[in-house]
Amino acid sequence: MTVRNLDYLLKPKSIALIGASRKPKTIGAVVARNLFNAGFDGPIMPVSAQDRSIEGVLCYPSVEALPITPDLAVICTAPETVPDLIRQLGERGTKAAIVISSGFGEMGPEGKALEQQVLDAARPHLLRVAGPNCLGMMVPGIGLNASFAHVNALKGDIALIAQSGAVVTSIVDWATSRRVGFSHLVSLGGMADVDFGDLLDYMAADQHTRAICLYVEAITEARKFMSAARAAARQKPVIVIRSGRSDEAAKAATSHTGALAGHDDVYDAAFRRAGMLRVVELDELFDAVETLAMGVQITGDRLAIVTNGGGIGIMATDMLIEEGGKLASIDEAVMEKLNAVLPPTWSRCNPVDIIGDAPAKRYADALGTLLGSRSHDGILVINCPVALSESTEAAQAVVDTLKGKKHQVLTSWLGDGSAQDARHLFAANRIPTYETPNKAVRAFMHMVRYRKNQELLMETPASTPEQFKVDEKAARTVIDAAIAEGRGWLSEFEAKQVLEAYDIPVVETLKAATPDEAADAARRIGKPVALKILSVDIIHKSDIGGVQLHIKTPEEVRAKAVAMLDRIRAIKPDARIEGFTVQAMASKPGAHELIVGMADDPLFGPVLLFGQGGTSVEVVQDKALGLPPLNTNLAREMMSRTRVWKLLQGYRDRPPAAIDQIALTLIKISQMITDIAEIVELDINPLLADDAGVLALDARIKVAVPTVQPGTRRLAIRPYPKKLEERVKLNDGREYLLRPVRPEDEPIVHRMFEKMTPEDIRLRFFAPMKRLSHQMAARLTQIDYDREMAVVAVAPNEDGREELYGIVRIAADPDNQKAEYAVMVRSDMKGKGLGYVLMTRIINYARSRGIGEVYGEVLRENTTMLGMCHELGFTRKENRDEPGVVEVTIKM
Template sequence: MGVRNLKALFRPQSVAVIGASTKANSPGAVVMRNLIQGNFQGPIMPVGTEKSICGVLAYPDIASLPEAPDLALVCSPAPEMVATMRALGEKGAKAACIMTAGLQHSADSSSGLSVFDSVRAEAKIHGIRVLGPNSMGMLVPGIGLNASFAPDIAPAGKIAFVSQSGALCSAVLDWACAKGIGFSHFIHTGESMDVDFGHILDYLGSDPHTRAILLYLQTVDERRNFMSAARAAARNKPILAIKAGRSTEGALAASSHTGALAGSDLVFDAAIRRSGMLRVQDIEEIFGAVETLARSRPMKGKRLAIVTNGGGLGVIAADDLADGGGELADLPLDVVDKLNALLPPNWSRGNPIDVVGDAGGERYAKTLSILLDCKCIDAVLVMYAPTAISNPDEVAEAVIKVYKDKPRANIMTCWVGHQKVAGARRKFADAGVPTFETPRAAVQGYLHLLEYRKNQEMLMEVPASAATDFVPDVALAKGVIAEVMERGDNILTEAEAKTVLSAYGIPTVPTHIAGTPAEASRIAKTIDGPVALKILSTDIVHKSDVGGVVLNLTGPFDVEKAAYAMLDRVKATYPEARIEGFTVQPMITRRPGTQELIVGVATDPIFGPVILFGQGGVAVEVIGDRAVALPPLNLNLAAELIQRTRVARLLKGYRGRPPANLDALHMTLIQVSQMVIDLPEIIELDINPLRCDADGVLALDAAIKVAPVPAGSNDRLAIRPYPAEQEEWFTMTDGRQVLLRPIRPEDEPNHHVLVSKLTPEDIRFRFFGLVHELPHSEMARLTQIDYDREMAFIGELTLPDGAKETLGVVRTVTDPDNEAAEFAVVVRSDLKGSGLGKRLLVKMIEYCRSRGTHAIVGQVLKDNRRMLKFVEHLGFVQTKTIDGDIVEVEYDLKKPAVTEPEPPETA
């Protein structure tokens, strides 16, 4: 149900307590006491057997309540829960927090279902939003709401904390209260019968009272909704997450290297990274990180300079930076010369910059100014240890002045100690300067900034070009998989797997199949040079483990001899395996600098298909060099996946060895990503080893595991891929053909051109003001969309020289409940009357209707009479006027589609 009635849940005007009690320490008594002590200003209505509870008149049943409550806190026993929810629905309650546990294990005799399922069904009938069951409740300090079992009301603040663990909620609340950390919301999800992380993120992402969102997750129920909500919220405010450990049962059941290696924690990291969030490891770190993100200025690079009055402090910070993968900035000669003229002769003459123990505020300030003027330095960490010569407050004030004078500079501070530096830390906090107590904490904060910046770039990145350089033979690949499944197998033979790879343009080594040793010998005669012999069995994935691989065989006799020996080894090692024969391949000569890689696919039980990349070969598990990403991939995302591995440095070339062909490697990852989208039957895939050198890539071995596609698996990918099925051709009135298709991130450059070709009047009508150009951040937001929540169709013309041109665009943004989609449409100013605007808007109407959206709404300037006439001809009606000069129009998608008369083309 999206965000419907979530305001009643999280900012209620009235609260009822069902099962309220005067019995000491009972749930109903604790909840009533907390509500009263929290100073909630709305009506509090207890429902219980006593006449009054906590001095408040009680009601014998829900029907007796004087009004329908926004929020019902339900402490009733499990057997009474179905009747309670029905009564709340009949009364008109909008939301409920069920604090009772055990609903999954209690039976509802009237329906034969569990109480959990019956309550969920009852809530859905009446449109009641449910937090829980087994929830300790929530706190909204800003309105005095302590609707929980928590012992104290938390201070009001701008941070929202959402947790799946009740015990952790209690511990975090106690820890945060002691440190004076305030909250906008403090929510325990419980068992998420209805309201889950996705719904809460949708609500908090647009909540003006919340500056940052902190999550503690154990699992995710709806991957698509979670990822869409997280990506939408992360555009507005920082989201930080802690993840509890997860079961590795899925990995243990895997049959391929990839399936075994794509561990749950790697996948969770990939999901967090792709959604623009930041992962941290513990509670103290999460609160430190959110303050760092809130106070720090945007990072443009990762080169850090460290200024200190003690060499030891600088070394500690540099070590921590190296351990975390950070980068110390190199000091250019001109900067060293300037520092030589300023600092004592015994300064460190390098980074970290030791300004010596007697440094006062002036020396710190001048050093800092020199460093901040250097384009080779992206941020400065200023450190100070108390000495008998200098004053920590005076030094702090000097640093703050530089901070204020350099509004674009990124400065972090670390005043080490306790009592002597407490005043300086307060000065930094008051001035908004990020400050830390230890070198490790300071470096950790800096690394958080780097990781967060990288994740935000992934969220908003715009690829240089699309993956349009290959056209897969999808029919061939599907045919191979269908044959395998028809014969009752779930693992493709090596030859079949390579056929699928070849269908997607991935180069493979020629592979011949032999049924007997003698046939393998005859095939070897046709191969010029040494050959590789492998066992052929759908029961054996890791051939080397059973002695099923022999390399560098020279001649037919050696091949036949090796084949007989291989049969003996395999039968002894794996007697129950079905042996279909052998594969015979030419040996591929390994050039200097060639790397053996692994590229694969695994299916995570929570986030669905994931793509793995790393260093390959038979020792892939021992090496443990791997990274995981969620599909779909593009060129930038493929490159980022590779960069997260150690082998990436080897691929760049070293000691005279040429760099690998990274373009070919990027394309291979994109081809595998497309395979995941097109072939839902694939649940595991291994390309190992994938040889990569300066000439390109070559798949030497491959394994694919398949399974029937379950019904309703349209959301198997955590991130919805580009909906190619929405592409269509349209002929404009001048005879030119235009491709109507969903927008892609790489359309940004052409979108800038489209805006540049609009008249000032059209710009005012579209953007409600004069806009000369849109910044990259805004244009990226318009072109890099979540197809689950938004849609934009463009009209694209192919010019005679092959270049592409965007002629118009229509877009909608749909609310999380899929009730209304807000539209906007614009066509290049010189194309009025071409029919393009009408077809784009009609296409969007058809699309929204197919998704079950209830209505399309839009806002039009009152003096834009041509647009008002245009949309009215298509069936839109005017619903209201906003601020006197804006008209809201609406199209009811619930009514049957009708053929509309030709409207004037003015969009």
């Protein structure tokens, strides 16, 4: 399930509190007090066998005795009673329950079994369960506080979803003092049913929620989470904090939540790929919430700083540079204006030090001047308390200067008592304010990183560098043979055969069974060689002297091979030795040693690795992780997060490395592990890279029969579904390729739009449009194949370039019950049957996915579309809210 019946959980009209109590300091008493005193406008029915009334309201002895069926039940009873209570509620027609009680999955196998009983009791009735072992939840907009929190949250437009109830109460306490409000606060607890994915889907569509904050210890279903997170992040800001970054903390998180905690750097890669902003500390989350609550929009990383304390300005600058931001320059025109309003002793640079005696007017003049400049992306205004001026007056000057203007201004008024009034003034006027300049700079950089993640979601990759040939059959032959023999690791020679099948350049390598054969192989190569032991039992060959480099003659090869055999047999007498590999020494002087790899995460599935390689790779620890599938933009972004990235750009007399070829190697590995589920671990180290290209010197591949999630289901993000490609002939006799849309299709979507008549555009989009925006075109082409599908019809034009002639798409709801369709055919393709073919294909696809209904909206005057819908079996009805619009529906 996903959002099904969540309205009953988050927008109930009636509530039953089971386990209500009058006994002081019990959960039943605290939840009752909160429920009855938060302003909920609906019946609240306490259920208690001990008390006659609670909060002046008559109690009921059991679920059967309730006078009406509650939308939502809040359960605070002993854990062993919960399964039967859920059964009773389900039979009565209740659709949602919050289980605050603990004693379930976090208690081990017996608790897990009890939790499963709860789910089994709920499932036949589609009753949604939040918890167990949770604080509860609050929806301030409807006066709902079904929690045992110590304070009611204020009404606002930020949703907070957290596994930890303590985090929820801490944030509510902090937010209340700062007048920050929430649309929802939900404590998920054990996440037996309702989880992050469900609530992200719900909050993304909630019109009262402008931003979403997550506190994550562990997630459950990776693909569901990624789909929901990517969808939500496209619509509104999503900020996430995750505990359990160290191995020790991860173990603690497991015992606390009853869920498995994954590796933190994998979580980090997942959050980034989803377009979310990750923060590390709880106070960072508070600061990020502050920024979001005030609606600041940051568009770049250049910061201007206005301060009455030079030293404080320099400290803020240090923080900015350390965080990866840039100090904005001050152009000549702005400099002249500042000279005119500031004293001669001002700093004449950024930070703009307006001197310690700065009165309110000087703040207003400096800020007003900078607001007119385009050389920055944000302004930080700092005030240090001094006896010569009043800090509250300076704050009022900032507020007055910003009134009626769109701005990207953050403030930091230092001090305690002297700054409190100024901070309240900023909060009342929705201007972000922070206790220290470092926190303000960090908040600015949060927004910078969030913007970059959003751009990555919407950025169109180039298509040409990603073309390469694949021989999947050859790779599978090698892997299947190893699995048939019961081997987990391929030999180096086999691993390189797999790489070659995916068009990854490898150094020339020959096999040799004996020292004599090794000498003959060296003679055939005819230049200095590397000699390596060949054994499926020896993974790290150099650790035991199984690698010899720069051997010049065949005679030396024979001698070193004999010595190598003796040495290794002494160290690892049980190792199965097949012989040796002899490979030409790669002649790439000055090449960078990189590592490209893949590992299987228990939660997110295959994860890609890139970084600085060589024998010291574990010591250097320069790496970046990413989730497949990759395209050029995603590969380059992944590479840019490493230190070696700067070296690859070239320096001094060293030319830039072939960045596109390195990125393409990552894409090839991504394709390989997408195609072949049997690969569970892969390592190319080193991958040599210079300006001429890349070359794999050594490779290791581990294989196994997939058990948990076969095929592409093991991937956290569904890859391009190539099996949906097909060729069709239309009435004009021309052949077209029907295939799923790809992110790199945006340019041909724009070209197709240019060939549409204004009337066809109006009929399709219900309004005239002169051009298709990048955002809209990206939304059409960058889809989540797990929830949406768009099929395009393409064919080469007279110049051989691929052209787009039609596109059809469906977007399913998170429950896969209904999907909305949209279709567009190029104006000069009318009457050739393309629209009918596209609609038939997408209906068949919807049926294969188990979608129950496909629907759409059509202008009444669009008789061609209405006629086609009738022919395809759609029913129609008039839209009462929008005259002139017809709703068409087909049941699957």
